[in-house]
Amino acid sequence: MTHPACCEAAPPGLSGDQQAALDDVIEKYRNRPGALISALHEAQEAVGYLPREVQVRVAEGLGVPPSEVFGVVTFYALFSTKPKGRFKISLCKGTACYVRGAPRVLERLERELGIEAGDTTGDGLFSLDVVRCLGACGLGPVITVNEDVHARLKPNRVRSLLEAYRRAGHEDRRGRG
Amino acid sequence: MSNISLTIDRQRVEVERGTTLLQAAEKLGIHIPTLCYLKDINEVGACRVCVVEVKGARVLQAACVTPAAEGMEVSTNSPRVLKARRHTLELILSDHPMECLTCIRNQNCELQSVAEAVGLREVRYQGKTTSYGEDTSTPSIVRNPAKCVLCRRCISVCQKVQGVSAIQAQERGFDTVVAPAFHLPLGEVACVLCGQCSLVCPTGAIHEVNQVDEVWAALADPARHVVVQTAPATRVSVGEEFGLPPGSIVTGKMVAALRRLGFDRVFDTDFTADLTIMEEGHELIRRVKEGGPLPLFTSCSPGWIKFIEHFYPGLLPHLSTCKSPQQMFGALAKTYYAEKAGIDPASIYVVSIMPCTAKKFEAARPEMSSSGYRDVDAVLTTRELGRMLREAGIDFNVLPEEDYDAPLGISTGAAAIFGATGGVMEAALRTAYEVITGRPLADINITPVRGLDGIKEASVPLNGLTLKAAVSHGLGNARKLMDLAVEGKADYHFIEIMCCPGGCIGGGGQPIPTDIGIRRRRLEAIYGVDERMALRKSHENPAVTALYQEFLGEPLGHRSHELLHTHYIARESVPRKEGAGK
Ligand code: SF4
Ligand code: SF4
Ligand code: SF4
Ligand code: FES
Numbered sequence: 067m068t069h070p071a072c073c074e075a076a077p078p079g080l081s082g083d084q085q086a087a088l089d090d091v092i093e094k095y096r097n098r099p100g101a102l103i104s105a106l107h108e109a110q111e112a113v114g115y116l117p118r119e120v121q122v123r124v125a126e127g128l129g130v131p132p133s134e135v136f137g138v139v140t141f142y143a144l145f146s147t148k149p150k151g152r153f154k155i156s157l158c159k160g161t162a163c164y165v166r167g168a169p170r171v172l173e174r175l176e177r178e179l180g181i182e183a184g185d186t187t188g189d190g191l192f193s194l195d196v197v198r199c200l201g202a203c204g205l206g207p208v209i210t211v212n213e214d215v216h217a218r219l220k221p222n223r224v225r226s227l228l229e230a231y232r233r234a235g236h237e238d239r240r241g242r243g
Numbered sequence: 244m245s246n247i248s249l250t251i252d253r254q255r256v257e258v259e260r261g262t263t264l265l266q267a268a269e270k271l272g273i274h275i276p277t278l279c280y281l282k283d284i285n286e287v288g289a290c291r292v293c294v295v296e297v298k299g300a301r302v303l304q305a306a307c308v309t310p311a312a313e314g315m316e317v318s319t320n321s322p323r324v325l326k327a328r329r330h331t332l333e334l335i336l337s338d339h340p341m342e343c344l345t346c347i348r349n350q351n352c353e354l355q356s357v358a359e360a361v362g363l364r365e366v367r368y369q370g371k372t373t374s375y376g377e378d379t380s381t382p383s384i385v386r387n388p389a390k391c392v393l394c395r396r397c398i399s400v401c402q403k404v405q406g407v408s409a410i411q412a413q414e415r416g417f418d419t420v421v422a423p424a425f426h427l428p429l430g431e432v433a434c435v436l437c438g439q440c441s442l443v444c445p446t447g448a449i450h451e452v453n454q455v456d457e458v459w460a461a462l463a464d465p466a467r468h469v470v471v472q473t474a475p476a477t478r479v480s481v482g483e484e485f486g487l488p489p490g491s492i493v494t495g496k497m498v499a500a501l502r503r504l505g506f507d508r509v510f511d512t513d514f515t516a517d518l519t520i521m522e523e524g525h526e527l528i529r530r531v532k533e534g535g536p537l538p539l540f541t542s543c544s545p546g547w548i549k550f551i552e553h554f555y556p557g558l559l560p561h562l563s564t565c566k567s568p569q570q571m572f573g574a575l576a577k578t579y580y581a582e583k584a585g586i587d588p589a590s591i592y593v594v595s596i597m598p599c600t601a602k603k604f605e606a607a608r609p610e611m612s613s614s615g616y617r618d619v620d621a622v623l624t625t626r627e628l629g630r631m632l633r634e635a636g637i638d639f640n641v642l643p644e645e646d647y648d649a650p651l652g653i654s655t656g657a658a659a660i661f662g663a664t665g666g667v668m669e670a671a672l673r674t675a676y677e678v679i680t681g682r683p684l685a686d687i688n689i690t691p692v693r694g695l696d697g698i699k700e701a702s703v704p705l706n707g708l709t710l711k712a713a714v715s716h717g718l719g720n721a722r723k724l725m726d727l728a729v730e731g732k733a734d735y736h737f738i739e740i741m742c743c744p745g746g747c748i749g750g751g752g753q754p755i756p757t758d759i760g761i762r763r764r765r766l767e768a769i770y771g772v773d774e775r776m777a778l779r780k781s782h783e784n785p786a787v788t789a790l791y792q793e794f795l796g797e798p799l800g801h802r803s804h805e806l807l808h809t810h811y812i813a814r815e816s817v818p819r820k821e822g823a824g825k
Pocket of ligand 4: 276277278279280287288289290291292293294305306307308
């Protein structure tokens with residue numbers, strides 16, 4: 067497996083707004099080690115994910131050893147130590163999707179993107195997660211990419227789908243100069 | 244106390260309420276195997292090696308955490324129990340590298356013992372093995388997650404006893420690993436390298452850095468003059484490496500053993516422990532006279548030094564500037580002794596035998612080389628010395644008792660008790676009292692600072708001043724004193740802190756096992772060593788007096804300052820950003 071968080075390049079620093087929101091969270095829970103999970107949750111909402119910098123600040127603010135903060139962050143699936151991609155891909159792991167071939171779609175997604183579920187591509191374009199049933203059982207296998215729903219996805223359509231988003235992403239970037 | 248009556252393996256037993264099934268069985272002489280259980284420290288019921296069958300209960304119960312109840316009928320050896328234990332162990336071993344023959348814990352491994360105790364003869368599962376590599380980032384401790392059985396003893400000791408929490412269980416499921424924050428190597432986080440984790444690890448997953456081969460190489464080099472020093476605590480523990488009962492005093496045999504290994508001189512850290520009392524005692528007197536900073540903290544325990552550097556850097560001015568006895572010895576071996584013996588200091592190689600893994604780190608600190616040479620070249624823990632003697636085929640138990648070499652082997656009883664919590668304080672008070680008042684102490688046994696209470700206090704009247712002292716051992720206890728000091732409420736002149744529970748006799752480099760009962764017996768032995776000495780006060784050590792006359796001048800003098808004192812640095816607790824700290 068790859069070891070999350072330790073071997074990545076330094077993430078971009080936090081924006082002013084994110085800093086301020088994080089400060090609020092930490093102030094709210096200062097010196098309350100028992101509130102670790104709530105504090106991490108709100109810190110993640112403020113920043114989008116939990117880079118090391120944020121975990122250390124939560125550790126210091128609440129008075130919890132950093133090793134313990136990291137233990138909690140890596141134990142609960144709801145916490146993420148990586149920023150999500152511009153395109154957040156969520157693959158449904160409900161039974162219906164599973165039976166209709168979700169594992170093969172996942173395998174193809176991982177291969178095409180070069181990452182495992184839970185990761186983000188190096189260019190920051192895609193992140194991939196496996197999520198609880200999306201409730202579109204009749205349409206499986208289902209993935210969502212941000213707000214778009216793609217139903218009855220066949221493994222062999224994965225590449226062209228990703229390609230379309232990749233182009234959109236690049237044009238976007240060029241458009242913004 | 245209400246008693247409870249139950250039967251275990253058809254035998255009736257009465258126990259106090261709150262007794263676990265494990266303890267109740269022990270009372271009947273029935274030994275239930277355990278792996279994760281560590282009395283008072285790690286009682287988490289994680290490994291399920293200790294399961295027993297309780298009549299009426301649907302599932303097997305973990306004996307280490309199940310309290311005895313009235314009328315219980317317990318079976319510790321039914322076919323169901325024996326099968327379950329074997330099965331559990333097979334699962335634990337399914338991803339374990341079976342490297343016993345080359346493992347540092349070979350023949351002293353609890354996992355081996357448990358496998359034997361449950362009669363395991365095959366492992367039917369071969370699982371995926373971990374991909375977490377060895378962590379060799381520190382000079383003291385090696386982590387090898389491949390051999391970890393996730394018993395969590397190390398986590399509990401580090402957190403509850405030491406108050407450090409350098410390591411925790413990270414990730415989940417198969418990826419679970421005991422590691423520092425952010426999977427950083429131990430050398431990059433606030434680990435104090437005390438080695439308490441290595442003392443309690445049942446396997447070879449956390450162990451000391453093994454320097455035995457380096458020392459063999461030095462001994463084999465004819466160009467080197469190899470001298471050895473032995474820490475106070477080692478003389479009451481190394482016998483355990485050879486099957487002697489804990490608390491055996493083996494000073495003379497240890498000296499004989501070291502000579503047989505080929506050391507050119509066998510000296511004693513006790514000599515520089517006496518010297519430390521002279522230097523630190525005068526430092527205390529000076530600070531009291533000149534207005535501080537007080538309280539003065541002792542500085543001989545390198546795990547404690549690293550702790551205060553990481554966690555209380557604001558209090559560093561309170562630390563005595565005295566190097567530890569180990570480092571003072573090294574500095575003098577390469578100056579005073581070299582001069583006296585007419586030996587080129589460049590050819591002198593200093594080995595120390597220490598109860599401590601943090602001493603390896605201390606010896607490697609770059610500032611510990613004020614003579615122009617590294618003070619101490621190699622540090623062997625008591626365990627490594629045991630190993631080295633076994634490699635040499637030396638039958639420790641039949642050795643004669645021999646004496647240390649002069650002059651760096653001459654010492655007093657005050658130095659011996661440095662190995663026990665409270666010992667430095669007691670030694671300092673013995674000397675301070677007589678130096679300041681000019682009168683001999685009525686009773687030199689200062690018992691309030693002895694024993695295993697977490698924090699001890701004493702006050703001694705000294706010509707109008709009542710000197711107030713505090714002593715703590717185990718960094719969790721030290722934290723309490725430090726928090727007082729931060730608030731300005733540590734109303735003491737002098738505080739002794741030892742990193743390890745019990746002091747050095749309970750150090751992280753001591754023989755395995757080291758538990759509270761064993762600590763007690765080593766403590767008794769240390770005070771026994773003190774009582775048997777002709778001289779029991781540091782200022783009466785004639786070799787120390789000669790050292791001042793011939794070489795150092797006076798305590799806190801120019802040469803002392805240069806060779807025997809040091810400085811400290813503030814350290815961060817964890818690198819804040821990814822990519823930092825490399
Ligand atoms: S840890 Fe114990 S069981 Fe594992 S290889 Fe070492 S000696 Fe053998
Ligand atoms: S050496 Fe001491 S501080 Fe470091 S992990 Fe082990 S117990 Fe904790
Ligand atoms: S490193 Fe040793 S003590 Fe720590 S959890 Fe693993 S086996 Fe247990
Ligand atoms: S020893 Fe009882 S569960 Fe591990």
